[in-house]
Amino acid sequence: xxxxxxxxxxxxxxxxxxxxxxxxxxxxxxxxxxxxxxxxxxxxxxxxxxxxxxxxxxxxxxxxxxxxxxxxxxxxxxxxxxxxxxxxxxxxxxxxxxxxxxxxxxxxxxxxxxxxxxxx
Numbered sequence: 001x002x003x004x005x006x007x008x009x010x011x012x013x014x015x016x017x018x019x020x021x022x023x024x025x026x027x028x029x030x031x032x033x034x035x036x037x038x039x040x041x042x043x044x045x046x047x048x049x050x051x052x053x054x055x056x057x058x059x060x061x062x063x064x065x066x067x068x069x070x071x072x073x074x075x076x077x078x079x080x081x082x083x084x085x086x087x088x089x090x091x092x093x094x095x096x097x098x099x100x101x102x103x104x105x106x107x108x109x110x111x112x113x114x115x116x117x118x119x120x
Contacts, residue, residue: 017066023058024065025073028087031055032079035090049098052091 014022031052038048074084092102 020062021065021069024062024070027055027059032087045097049094
């Protein structure tokens with residue numbers, strides 16, 4: 001392989017599953033930012049809820065993703081299991097602060113398996 005051809009070597013196109021996984025991870029990162037901004041007092045609760053609900057709708061519309069792949073990508077971005085549980089609780093807190101029905105996500109009690117936010 002010549003030098004020039006190695007410089008312009010392209011990656012194979014991503015599969016639909018890979019694109020969905022990346023979309024999911026990006027939405028989770030956006031949700032993290034929105035919720036962090038609200039917790040730090042940099043955004044009003046109504047604005048934060050509007051943004052968070054929109055992101056949650058996008059996450060739900062993403063469809064099936066590869067949980068293991070998403071988990072790995074999220075962890076690389078600093079969203080480990082504990083952080084995702086924290087995001088879940090912050091989202092619930094925001095819903096409550098806005099007087100909206102607080103969503104529940106699986107088993108949330110002590111001693112029960114830790115449910116993960118979103119898909120992974």
